[in-house]
Amino acid sequence: MTLPTVAPSMPRSPQARVLVADDQPDVVEALRFLLKLNGYAVEGASSPGQVLEKLEASRFDLLVMDLNYARDTTSGREGLDLLDALRRLAHRPQIVVMTAWGSIPLAVEAMRRGAADFVPKPWDNNKLLATLEDQLRLRASAEGQRPDEIAAELLEAVAIQRALLPKDLPRFAGFEVAFAWKPAHQVGGDYPDIVPLPGGGFAVCLADVVGKGMPAALLMSNVQAAVRSMAQEMPRPSRMLERLNALVAANAPLGKFITAFYADISPKDGRLRFSNAGHNPPFVVRRSGEVLELQEGGFVLGVFKDAKYAEGAVSLHAGDRVVFYTDGLTEAEDHHGEQFGPQRLHRLAVSLRGLTPERMQNELMAAASAWCSGRFDDDVTVITLAVDD
Numbered sequence: 361m362t363l364p365t366v367a368p369s370m371p372r373s374p375q376a377r378v379l380v381a382d383d384q385p386d387v388v389e390a391l392r393f394l395l396k397l398n399g400y401a402v403e404g405a406s407s408p409g410q411v412l413e414k415l416e417a418s419r420f421d422l423l424v425m426d427l428n429y430a431r432d433t434t435s436g437r438e439g440l441d442l443l444d445a446l447r448r449l450a451h452r453p454q455i456v457v458m459t460a461w462g463s464i465p466l467a468v469e470a471m472r473r474g475a476a477d478f479v480p481k482p483w484d485n486n487k488l489l490a491t492l493e494d495q496l497r498l499r500a501s502a503e504g505q506r507p508d509e510i511a512a513e514l515l516e517a518v519a520i521q522r523a524l525l526p527k528d529l530p531r532f533a534g535f536e537v538a539f540a541w542k543p544a545h546q547v548g549g550d551y552p553d554i555v556p557l558p559g560g561g562f563a564v565c566l567a568d569v570v571g572k573g574m575p576a577a578l579l580m581s582n583v584q585a586a587v588r589s590m591a592q593e594m595p596r597p598s599r600m601l602e603r604l605n606a607l608v609a610a611n612a613p614l615g616k617f618i619t620a621f622y623a624d625i626s627p628k629d630g631r632l633r634f635s636n637a638g639h640n641p642p643f644v645v646r647r648s649g650e651v652l653e654l655q656e657g658g659f660v661l662g663v664f665k666d667a668k669y670a671e672g673a674v675s676l677h678a679g680d681r682v683v684f685y686t687d688g689l690t691e692a693e694d695h696h697g698e699q700f701g702p703q704r705l706h707r708l709a710v711s712l713r714g715l716t717p718e719r720m721q722n723e724l725m726a727a728a729s730a731w732c733s734g735r736f737d738d739d740v741t742v743i744t745l746a747v748d749d
Contacts, residue, residue: 376496379414379453381405381425391424398489408442415446420453421499422492424479427459427466436466443473454495458483468638468660471570471617472687530556534627534748538717540725542688542740549618550686550739551580555591560627563591566639566684566743567620567661579616583608587622597622597635598671601657605637609665617662621654621684630676630747635669637661640687643706645713647679651706681713681720682745688738692728700731717744 378400380391388404395402403420405411407429415423423446427439439457446452455475459467467478476495479488529537537554549569556562565587569580586607590600600622608618621642623634634642636657644652656672676682685705692700708727712720721744728740 375399375401376421377401377403377419378422378424378492379403379405379411379420381408381411381423382458383407383426383429387426394485394488395492400492408438408445411442412445415449415451415453419451422495423453423455424492425455425457427457427470436470440466440469440473443470443475447474454499456491456495465638465659468570468617468663529554530562532556532562532625532627533560534630535562535625536717536746536748538721538744540721540740540742542725542729542736549580550688550741551584552684552741552743553584553587554743555588557591557594557624559594561625562627563587563622563624564684564743564745565591565620565622566642566686566741567618568639568686568739568741569618570616579608579612579618582611583618583620594624596671597624597633598657598669601635601637601661601669602667605661605667605669606665608662612662617660619660619687621657623654625676625745631673632676632682633671633673635671637669640685640690640702642682642684643709644674644676645681645683645706645709647677647713649710649713651710676747678747678749679713680747681709681717683709683720683724684741684743684745685724686739686741688736688740689724689728689742691738692732692736692740694731695733700728717746720744720746 378395380388380402382388383406385406388406392402392404403414405414411423411425425439425442427436429438436459443455446455457467457470457475457478458481459478460481471478476498477491479491529539539552541550541552551565551567551569553565554562555565567580567583583604586604590603595603601620604620618637619639620637621634621639623632625632634654634656636655638660641653641655643654652674654672654674656670658669659667690700690702690705705724708724709720712723715723721742724742725740
């Protein structure tokens with residue numbers, strides 16, 4: 361790798377400390393050279409264990425980390441496990457992950473687990489430096505808030521989030537819908553909605569803003585306003601996500617992106633058209649017990665402004681159930697750290713397919729709550745839909 365040639369900037373005061381984690385020494389040295397030239401104090405680590413040791417022994421402002429290490433060079437599992445471990449640290453730095461362009465979904469998962477942003481490899485020096493500067497500003501802003509200001513902001517964010525939740529679910533000929541939302545200990549970014557459409561149909565939208573607090577709540581409110589406005593034009597689901605993606609990419613705060621699922625349903629012929637932007641796949645449970653995941657779509661909203669989305673369609677029949685959910689449900693962990701998981705959710709939904717949507721949803725929520733002893737780390741939203749017999 362060729363060492364970067366970047367004109368040094370003025371050293372910052374006090375000097376920001378950066379920990380660079382990568383199992384390739386040349387990558388660590390290239391980043392060390394670049395960052396030192398630009399006024400950072402830099403240390404390196406070559407394994408997840410070294411990262412934890414250094415962070416427990418000293419405080420850093422930023423952690424720039426790869427997701428793949430010597431024991432597992434492709435899946436990113438070691439990096440994701442490291443992010444989970446970092447959640448337990450009392451003083452955690454702002455985290456920027458680095459990954460190849462082909463591993464962008466892995467970077468998205470890393471951001472779900474606490475990374476603030478990602479930079480693709482091979483990196484662009486100027487973009488990397490700009491990302492680090494942005495993260496330092498965010499850290500300084502957060503540390504400058506008084507406890508009473510933080511509490512007031514969280515209360516306001518809670519009020520915004522609750523105001524966006526469906527109040528009275530509309531009724532549609534031939535369908536029954538139920539909805540449940542359980543907030544975690546922090547304000548998250550779940551956005552569920554059922555939108556009546558011209559001609560008697562309706563749309564289901566379920567989105568999850570990655571992030572907490574006021575930025576997530578405000579972004580969610582913007583998405584809701586856009587969905588409700590554009591839905592009346594009845595665009596195809598793929599086009600809806602393309603328009604939402606352009607909006608989010610232009611307006612989302614740093615490090616924020618959205619997973620989203622949008623479907624329109626026609627009571628006249630039972631057709632469900634959908635497009636999925638990196639969201640946990642909703643699924644259809646046929647009366648026979650067959651499970652169909654609704655996966656077609658594309659990337660999460662807000663990262664690539666010109667992203668295109670595929671579209672899928674299924675025909676719904678009498679006795680079918682459809683389950684929409686956010687990842688707070690399947691990522692609920694027991695005391696061993698094992699997640700509730702989508703396969704367990706599918707099996708349970710199949711066993712409950714004869715129940716009404718409300719009872720089915722209640723049983724799904726109760727099972728996940730029992731699995732994690734009621735300790736959800738993220739908001740949980742479940743929407744269940746039944747096709748009348």
